[in-house]
Amino acid sequence: MIASAADYRKAEEEIRSLEGRLQRLQRLQEEHPIGSKGFTKAGIRKLIARLHEELAIYEGSEEARQPNPN
Secondary structure, eight states: OOOSHHHHHHHHHHHHHHHHHHHHHHHTTTTSOTTOSSOOHHHHHHHHHHHHHHHHHHHHHHHHHSOOOO
């Protein structure tokens, strides 16, 4: 769970790292058949989706904490 701006930045970095790993895996798909050791493309996509969900929850809670400018 993302509870601070530092956690938020860390999650963004993790997403970038996972996206890079996914791109490398896609380029080397012939050498890494499904079921080989390590993350599968679907597994990496699930991790990225989970992190995006956590970022959205944090962003929503930050907006709720901001005073209304009206």
